[in-house]
Amino acid sequence: MSKAGLNLLTAITFYRIATAPLLLLLLWRHELGWFKWLLAVSFFTDAIDGFFARKYNITSIAGARLDSIGDDLTVLVAIVGMLVLKWDFVLREKVILLILCGLFIIQTTLALARYGKQSSFHTLLAKAAAILQAAFLLSLFFLPHPLYLIFYSMAIITALDLVEEAILVILLPRWQADVKGICWIKRDQVQSGR
Structure with missing residues (x-):
């Protein structure tokens, strides 16, 4: 692992x-362009x-935790922006949004x-969900109307990701970072004879 x-x-x-706090301040001050x-x-x-x-092959447990915190804060700020700026959309899609929150x-x-802390699996579904979440949330702020195809795709993949991660928490007795998904865990268990 390279220190630099x-x-x-x-x-x-x-x-x-x-x-994240700066984004909230900009939202509060109605500096929507910034x-x-x-x-x-x-x-x-x-x-x-993530790409680099x-x-x-630069990984660390602390880095995985920090990355998850950064991811969660970015999405949280975007959701706050959605609640503030796109309330009509939130009301129209409240059932789907409440399911995802649940x-x-x-x-x-x-x-x-x-584990006493948040998971940081970074599964393949989580990566796909993150891309779709970013695409949808950014389109919501940059375009005049929501892109519903991206929204519904994001909702389905995010729901599948959250269910998979809940199952992984049940399957994995110890905290792990960078788990590809359930199939890989089950394959590894079969190969190791567990």
């Missing part, structure tokens, strides 16, 4: 964490740090009960 590479990825992750562009940069840096971490609460509660 790890430091760069950590700095990118800290950028997302530090930007809000949407800095939110876009936050989502973009999430993609960059995989490409150069699944997130269930998965997080299971992880906290089992």
Whole structure:
């Protein structure tokens, strides 16, 4: 693991964490141009740090935890922006949004009960869900009307991801980072004779 590479990825992750309160301030001050562009940069840096971490095999447990915090804060700020700026959309799609919130609460509660901290699996479904979440949330702020095809795709993949992660919490007795998914866990268990 390259120390310089790890430091760069950590700095990118800290950028997302530090930007979250600034984004909320911009939202509160109705500086929507700055809000949407800095939110876009936050989502973009999430993609960059994940790409470089995989490409150069730069991983650490602390980095995985920080990355999850940065991801969650970025999505949370985008959701707050959606609640503030797109309330009509929220009311129209409240059932789907409440289901996703419920699944997130269930998965997080299971992880906290089992591991004493949030999960940081970064499964393939989680990566797909993150891309769709970013695409939908950014389109919501940059375009005049919601893109429902992206919204429904995001909702389905996010729901599947949250269910998979809840099952992984049940299957894995110890906290692990960077788990590809249930199929890989079951394959590894079969190969190891468990």
